[in-house]
Amino acid sequence: MNCQQIARMLSASQDGELTPDLELEVRQHLRGCAVCREEGNRLQQVVRRLRLVPPPAIDPFFPARVMAGLGTRPLAARRLAQAVAYALAFFLIFAAGFALQTGSGRRATAVPAAAATYSSVLLEPQDFGLLSVHDDTLGLFAEAGRE
Amino acid sequence: MEEPRLSDDEIVASVLQGNRRDFEVLVRRYSGRIIHFVARMTADNDEARSIAQDVFLKIYENLPYYRSENNFSAFIFRIARNMTLNWLNRQKRTIFISRLLGRDLGRDPFRLDPPRLSPQEQGERETLVTDQLRRLPEEQRLALVLKVYLEFSYLQIRDVTGWSVPKIETLISRAKSRLKKCILLQESGGEDVLPARKK
Numbered sequence: 001m002n003c004q005q006i007a008r009m010l011s012a013s014q015d016g017e018l019t020p021d022l023e024l025e026v027r028q029h030l031r032g033c034a035v036c037r038e039e040g041n042r043l044q045q046v047v048r049r050l051r052l053v054p055p056p057a058i059d060p061f062f063p064a065r066v067m068a069g070l071g072t073r074p075l076a077a078r079r080l081a082q083a084v085a086y087a088l089a090f091f092l093i094f095a096a097g098f099a100l101q102t103g104s105g106r107r108a109t110a111v112p113a114a115a116a117t118y119s120s121v122l123l124e125p126q127d128f129g130l131l132s133v134h135d136d137t138l139g140l141f142a143e144a145g146r147e
Numbered sequence: 148m149e150e151p152r153l154s155d156d157e158i159v160a161s162v163l164q165g166n167r168r169d170f171e172v173l174v175r176r177y178s179g180r181i182i183h184f185v186a187r188m189t190a191d192n193d194e195a196r197s198i199a200q201d202v203f204l205k206i207y208e209n210l211p212y213y214r215s216e217n218n219f220s221a222f223i224f225r226i227a228r229n230m231t232l233n234w235l236n237r238q239k240r241t242i243f244i245s246r247l248l249g250r251d252l253g254r255d256p257f258r259l260d261p262p263r264l265s266p267q268e269q270g271e272r273e274t275l276v277t278d279q280l281r282r283l284p285e286e287q288r289l290a291l292v293l294k295v296y297l298e299f300s301y302l303q304i305r306d307v308t309g310w311s312v313p314k315i316e317t318l319i320s321r322a323k324s325r326l327k328k329c330i331l332l333q334e335s336g337g338e339d340v341l342p343a344r345k346k
């Protein structure tokens with residue numbers, strides 16, 4: 001291999017990511033080539049410099065803050081159930097209103113009350129984060145099977 | 148300290164069974180690394196803690212989507228990566244709009260003044276490194292941060308980013324070469340080093 005090919009592999013070699021035979025080739029080349037050795041040293045220097053930056057200071061209250069932030073936050077599956085419950089409740093209310101208007105009076109009045117009760121039991125109206133279920137923060141949809 | 152140490156998957160299962168307090172074990176286990184990751188990506192330690200907090204809330208909400216296969220780390224770093232990139236994009240949009248309106252809100256994530264870090268947290272050299280890092284193209288920075296600061300293997304980086312291993316190898320190699328040129332220029336007394344960021 002020539003110097004150009006070796007230069008392309010130096011970074012992966014230092015990251016311990018080359019196959020054993022390629023690693024051997026790189027090492028053999030470096031033994032005989034001062035130019036590539038120098039290039040390798042410089043790359044190592046880059047990583048050493050990057051590592052001069054320490055992690056941010058530990059905040060001992062961070063876990064407690066996260067737990068406080070959880071509050072009564074529901075898990076995603078429950079959120080989905082909530083979405084369905086919302087839809088159902090709105091549908092019932094709408095259907096009841098429609099039934100009232102078209103005049104089949106007495107039986108229909110019971111329906112909005114039932115729907116309102118249903119929604120107040122099941123739902124937390126302050127939580128409108130339903131969309132986040134679909135916002136693909138997980139990258140489940142975009143990344144699936146992509147290479 | 149929990150002993151014997153439960154695996155991530157066991158803790159997730161417990162949380163999903165309704166023991167939400169157990170989530171704190173995961174937060175303690177990963178918060179340092181998540182905050183470090185976000186801090187290196189955003190070049191802003193304070194912002195990193197705030198973003199990391201949102202990351203953990205998002206992780207909690209999405210636990211039902213986690214498929215137990217001993218890869219919880221990839222799962223949470225995917226969320227951290229996406230939320231960090233979203234934050235960076237929002238910053239860019241804010242700047243774009245404020246410039247459009249003829250106002251500069253001064254919230255450039257690639258601002259030229261030093262990032263907000265406490266004096267103890269940074270020396271002159273650190274600032275320089277942080278500065279050079281944040282000027283790397285986003286994909287190069289992401290791969291390099293995961294490699295250098297989180298010590299992920301290329302396969303682990305693949306699990307977080309969805310990129311192929313050859314692409315990761317190229318990104319990291321290019322990032323290092325770019326930074327190497329900066330260092331060389333500095334040593335030879337050159338001033339600013341990098342051309343404007345591409346993409």
Ligand SMILES: [Zn+2]
Pocket residue numbers: 002003006029033034035036037
């Ligand atoms: Zn050579």
